[in-house]
Amino acid sequence: MIKLLNVSKQYTLEDEVFFALKKVSLEIGEGEFIGIVGPSGCGKSTLMHLIGLLDRPTEGQVKILGRDVFTLQDEERSKMRNQVIGFVFQQFNLLNKLTVLENVLLPTIYTRSKTDVNHQDKARALLQRFGIEKQINSYPNKISGGQQQRVAIARALINNPKIILADEPTGNLDSQSGKVILDLLGTLNKNDKITVIIVTHDKEVAGKTKRQIRLKDGEIV
Ligand SMILES: Nc1ncnc2c1ncn2[C@@H]1O[C@H](COP(=O)(O)OP(=O)(O)OP(=O)(O)O)[C@@H](O)[C@H]1O
Numbered sequence: 001m002i003k004l005l006n007v008s009k010q011y012t013l014e015d016e017v018f019f020a021l022k023k024v025s026l027e028i029g030e031g032e033f034i035g036i037v038g039p040s041g042c043g044k045s046t047l048m049h050l051i052g053l054l055d056r057p058t059e060g061q062v063k064i065l066g067r068d069v070f071t072l073q074d075e076e077r078s079k080m081r082n083q084v085i086g087f088v089f090q091q092f093n094l095l096n097k098l099t100v101l102e103n104v105l106l107p108t109i110y111t112r113s114k115t116d117v118n119h120q121d122k123a124r125a126l127l128q129r130f131g132i133e134k135q136i137n138s139y140p141n142k143i144s145g146g147q148q149q150r151v152a153i154a155r156a157l158i159n160n161p162k163i164i165l166a167d168e169p170t171g172n173l174d175s176q177s178g179k180v181i182l183d184l185l186g187t188l189n190k191n192d193k194i195t196v197i198i199v200t201h202d203k204e205v206a207g208k209t210k211r212q213i214r215l216k217d218g219e220i221v
C-alpha cells in the first residue's frame with residue numbers, strides 16, 4: 001500500500017547540507033497499525049509529510065497504492081492526498097471561525113459543494129459515532145481538547161481515506177482523553193480496515209500499535 005525506496009530528505013542551511021532522512025526504505029501493507037518512534041529531531045514528522053504527500057523527497061521513490069506519487073502532476077497528487085489520506089495533528093488544526101460541522105466538511109469542498117446532503121449526513125454520523133453530536137454547531141475553541149481531536153478525526157475520515165496519518169495525536173491531551181483517541185484510532189484500524197500510522201514519543205501509545213518503525217538521525221534502526 002505504501003512503499004518507500006531509498007528516500008532521503010536534505011535541507012541546506014547556510015551551505016551546510018543536513019539529512020533529515022537518509023535512504024529510508026520501508027513497506028507498509030494494507031490494514032497495518034504502525035507506530036513511528038524515536039527521539040526528537042530524528043525525522044518522524046518529515047517521514048509523515050513525505051508519506052502524506054505534503055512535502056517531496058530530495059531523492060528516492062514513494063509509492064502509494066502502486067503509484068509513484070512524485071512523478072504525478074501536482075493536481076493528480078493533490079487529488080490523491082485529498083482522497084486517500086486523512087491527517088490528524090497534535091495541535092488539532094481546526095479552524096476556530098468554522099463550526100464543528102463545517103470543520104468536518106472542509107475536505108469535501110474541493111470535491112463537491114459544501115452543502116452536499118450526503119456529506120452533511122456523513123459528517124453528522126461521524127460526529128455522532130464519536131460522541132460529539134451535541135457540539136455540532138459549537139466552535140472548536142469552546143470544546144475540550146479531546147473533543148477537538150475527535151472532530152479532527154471525523155474531518156480526516158470524511159472522504160473515506162485508506163490511510164490515516166496521525167502525528168503525536170495524543171501529545172496535547174490528558175491521559176484519559178489520549179486513551180479515548182488511541183482506542184478510536186485502533187477501532188478505525190480494526191473495524192474500518194484503515195491503515196493507521198501514528199508518530200509518538202509515548203511508549204504506551206507505541207505499545208498499542210502492531211508494528212513499530214524506529215528512527216534515529218534520519219535512519220531506520
Ligand atoms: N524546513 C526545514 N528546514 C531545515 N531543517 C528542517 C526543516 N524541517 C525539519 N528540519 C530538521 O530535520 C530534522 C527532523 O525534523 P522532524 O520534524 O522530522 O523531527 P521529529 O522526529 O518529528 O521531531 P519531534 O519529535 O521533535 O517532532 C530536525 O533536525 C529538524 O530540525
Ligand SMILES: [Mg+2]
Binds near residue numbers: 044045046
Ligand atoms: Mg515531529
